[in-house]
Amino acid sequence: MSSPHFSVTATVDILRLAEESPYEDEAVNQLQHALQTAQRARDDGRDDVMIAAALLHDIGRAPAVLAHYGDGVHERIGGLFCAxxxxxxxAYLVGQHVPxxxxLVATDPTYGDSLSPASVRSLARQGGPMTPAEVAEFQSQPFHEEAAQLRRWDDAAKDGTAVTDELSSYEAVLHRVWVTRAQADLA
Ligand SMILES: [Fe+2]
Incomplete structure (x- = not known):
């Protein structure tokens, strides 16, 4: 396995640049969206990996990440990045945030009410509600409840007035979870 391509510093720089990018037609930019998602994981007392996954769940939208991993839907690119x-x-948590x-649309009758208009519009393009067979397959995965929780934080992280911790407060979190060159060479 080759050594990890992006350093923590480079990744934080990518997130900082996301401040320039609108988040579809939501009231937040992509950096605010990432910080609000991560804040919910942090406030919920989750571990570093889940906080990092929340922060990075849309990293597959970043041009520098797309340029490295090639074309594809952003959750798949983000999953490759996290793997x-x-x-x-x-990788599972990020890769599953669209599924x-x-x-949730298929299994929680009140969930649809929490979706923004843009998110409702994108649902059809994303495949619509899961079929019963897809639900059963999703539920068979060990971290599916965490993936569903991350998705709920994602949906709520579109508040143009929310106050969050600074991006720099996540650097230590990322350093704790980041694969080191030595680990990558052993894998
Ligand atoms: Fe998101």
């Missing part, structure tokens, strides 16, 4: 830099669990929306 290389953090862990398979982080988790399809899961």
């Amino acid at each position: 290389e830099h953090i862990s398979e669990r982080a 988790a929306k399809r899961y």
Whole structure:
């Protein structure tokens, strides 16, 4: 396995640049969206891997990440990023944040009310509600409840007035979970 491509510093720089990018037609930019998602994980007392996954769940939208991993839907690109830099669990949580929306629409009758208009519009493009077979498959995965929880934080992280911790407060979190060159060479 080659050494991880992006350093923590480079990743934080990518997130900082996301301040320039609107988040579809929501009231937040992409950095605010990432920080609000991570804040919910932090406030909920989750571990570093889940906080990092929340912070990075949309990293697959970043041009520098797309340029490295090639074309594809952003959750898949983000999953590849997290598999290389953090862990398979982080990769699963990020890679499943769109399927988790399809899961929640299929299984929670009140969930649809929490979706923004843009998120409702994108649902059809993303495949619509999961079928019963897809629900069963999703529920068979060990971290599916965490994936569904991350999705709920994602949906709520579109508040143009929310106050969050600074991006710099996550650098230590990322350093604790980041794959080191030595670990990558052993894998
Ligand atoms: Fe998101």
